[in-house]
Amino acid sequence: MATGYTFACSHCGHTVGTSGPWEFYRDSQGKVQPYGHPVPFSEEAEKAGVWGLLGDVFCPSCNKTEKIILEEYVRPVENSFKVWARKVTVLPKYKTAPCCPDCGGPLYLGDLEGQSCPLCGKGCFEGGAAWMS
Numbered sequence: 001m002a003t004g005y006t007f008a009c010s011h012c013g014h015t016v017g018t019s020g021p022w023e024f025y026r027d028s029q030g031k032v033q034p035y036g037h038p039v040p041f042s043e044e045a046e047k048a049g050v051w052g053l054l055g056d057v058f059c060p061s062c063n064k065t066e067k068i069i070l071e072e073y074v075r076p077v078e079n080s081f082k083v084w085a086r087k088v089t090v091l092p093k094y095k096t097a098p099c100c101p102d103c104g105g106p107l108y109l110g111d112l113e114g115q116s117c118p119l120c121g122k123g124c125f126e127g128g129a130a131w132m133s
Ligand SMILES: [Zn+2]
Pocket: 009, 010, 011, 012, 013, 014, 117, 118, 119, 120, 121, 122, 123, 124
């Protein structure tokens, strides 16, 4: 149920794309891997289950898009349906809104509209959902 968003500055046309949330799992090394949507990409993913959700989010202060973990679960769940039905227990550190790992500022996924543009400082972002998967 990931959504892609496109926002453009009303003044300079600076365009930003965000998307998410995407399911992920951790491999045997503990590395974050895309799980696949709506069905697992691989047998490994299927076996691992869904460990949490990732997002491609935008930080206006750094003017960059980052892939971050939006939430991770105490125990992985078997499939995406459990995630969307919220049959998950989120680790305490992900209960607050995620912030930028570089500057600590707020991050935006689908709610960037109305924020001022970091490039020209004059316009505001306009736009919204561009696609759904
Ligand atoms: Zn601008």
